[in-house]
Amino acid sequence: MRQHYLALLSLFASLPAMALTFQTRLENVEWKVEGDKFECRLSQPIADFGSGEFLRRAGEQATFRLKAYNGSLGGGSATLLAAAAPWQPGRGDINLGAVRAGSGDVLFNSSQAQAGRLFNGLLEGRSPTVRHYSRDGGYSEIRLLPVKFNKAYSDYQLCTAKLLPMNFDQIKQTQVGFPGGGIDLDAAAKAKLMVMLEFIKADPTVNHIELDGHSDNSGNRLSNRDLSRRRGLAVMDFLKANGVPESQIVLRFHGERYPLVPNTSPANRAQNRRVNIHLDRVPVPEKPAPQATAPANAAATS
Structure with a gap:
């Protein structure tokens, strides 16, 4: 068995x-x-x-x-x-x-x-x-x-066929360059900003934009700082002209302090002349409800 x-x-x-x-x-x-x-x-x-x-x-x-x-x-x-x-x-x-x-x-x-x-x-x-x-x-x-x-x-x-060119993860960190050394946006920069603006208009929850202007080390520290500020302003003005409220934009400028690559060649210096753009969704604080007030002649209760 x-x-x-x-x-x-x-x-x-x-x-x-x-x-x-x-x-x-x-x-x-x-x-x-x-x-x-x-x-x-x-x-x-x-x-x-x-x-x-x-x-x-x-x-x-x-x-x-x-x-x-x-x-x-x-x-x-x-x-x-x-x-x-x-x-x-x-x-x-x-x-x-x-x-x-x-x-x-x-x-x-x-x-x-x-x-x-x-x-x-x-x-x-x-x-x-x-x-x-x-x-x-x-x-x-x-x-x-x-x-x-x-x-x-x-x-x-x-x-x-109707999808946007980029999604939020791809576009939330964007960089606009100034390879020519000036403060004017070139065609490539404007094209990149237009893609970003298309996304912002499609997604109203993106309501906070941080701009960080940078320069190379070609000039002195004060002039480089001013160049980085004016580059940031150029991006800011472009965004405002295309419908972004100024209240949603934060502008900072750093001069030559934060290079992407060492300023050891013309090509490297061109990379360092830039504005970094960061998109975010910041919750809007709710307005407190108005407090009800008792009439001046209301009787007290016990």
Whole structure:
């Protein structure tokens, strides 16, 4: 009897662990396109799991991410595939490499290159698939289906065409140069400022701008300090002329004190002639509510 029991245990131990697959039924598949000037999202809900989503922020290429209701794949590494459809005989899956699975609402973000290959795969009828192996040898597979993708992809492209040139992380630290040595903004500087202004107008929560003027060490300390001030003023005047309230701008000037690179060549000195611009979102303090005052002839109560 004992030998029979051990043989059964050995048999079950040798069987492969069960695979758990999440995908939406074919007739229920839908793609959703959402977005604005700041980001565009193309997603497919996955039944009993969450969703797979392509996310493209302004100024960047798309990434692919997996979102889960339960917030976990168990950690560790997962494999990202552009899987061939069952109705495509002779075509193998394309392994796009590993992704690091974590916990929380978003389980992972792919690279931009991986997302681009997933897009190509979907257009060819392939399925974005995530395969995650557990410690006990089993694995779960999360699969998106290419049904109705082409129409959704066209809508997504319309959304991305309206994205701003840059996102906040890219634009919050901007540098305007004065390579010619004067105080006038050249065409390159104005073009850079116009991109920044486009973002500020689209996002009214960006309400604080710090300008720091700098010079090289060509003149004496006092003249360099004045040059850095006038360069900062040139940027400030440009922003004001394009609708930025002066109350949102802070101007500082430092002369030659903080060079980017040593002032050892004409090229280096040109780099040091600049205005650094920092954008921020500063909470506006709420005005206290007016205090109610009792009428002068009000009777006292006990």
